[in-house]
Amino acid sequence: MKRSTVLATFLVVACLGFVRCYYNSEEKLYPPTSSGCEANNVTYSTTISGILSRNCYSCHGSSVSESFGGGVTLDNYTDVKSHVGHIYGAVSHQSGYPPMPQNGPMLDSCKIKAIKVWIDAGAPNN
Ligand code: HEC
CATH class of the missing domain: 1.20.5 (Single alpha-helices involved in coiled-coils or other helix-helix interfaces)
Structure with a gap:
């Protein structure tokens, strides 16, 4: 050669x-769909309560919600379910809803999608 x-x-x-x-x-x-994105296999007990506890309980936990969360408690299924009509609007910063987390950065799109998937499925206690 x-x-x-x-x-x-x-x-x-x-x-x-x-x-x-x-x-x-x-x-x-x-690939974001196989790891990291919480929009797959969404359950209340793991996905949704996990997102809420990390990002929302500081103001919406039952012991602090009167002082910091406008009286909105989100640390148990019954209370979350009673506010479910407002949660997606708040986290996706739609007009007519107070943007959440208040004074904090918007949740990443995967978490917002997971919340939507769960609500669209009827917000089951799964
Ligand atoms: C720093 C404190 C704080 C954090 C963190 C926070 N919130 Fe809030 N949230 C508030 C306060 C205060 C209100 C009542 C204010 C209002 O209605 O304008 C409120 C109101 C709400 C409401 C009622 C909205 C409505 O239409 O009346 C929802 C739903 C909500 N928050 C969801 C969330 C979710 C979900 C998270 C986490 C992703 C979160 N919040 C994080 C302080 C907080």
Whole structure:
């Protein structure tokens, strides 16, 4: 084999290797649907109460909701269910609802989607 052929082959292989690495982006290696996105297999007991406890109980826990949560308690299924018509509007910052979490960053889209999936399913106590 000629030296120039060897060199050309090497360059082509090196380029392909680079392109393959380039396309091994995080999204391809860790598709958001299979890990991290909580819009799959949504249940009240795990997904929804988990989201609410991390992001909302500081104001909407039953011991603090009178002082910090406008009297809205969200740390048990019965109370969550009674406010269910307002939760999605609040977390998705729709007009006519106070944006939640109050004074905090909006929940990420996966969590908002999970809440919607759960509410659309009839907000079951599952
Ligand atoms: C820093 C305190 C705080 C946090 C954190 C917070 N809230 Fe609130 N929330 C309030 C207060 C205060 C009100 C009453 C204010 C009002 O109605 O304008 C309220 C009202 C609400 C209401 C009633 C809305 C309506 O239409 O009357 C809902 C539903 C709600 N919050 C959901 C949530 C959810 C879900 C989270 C977490 C993702 C959250 N909140 C986080 C303070 C908070």
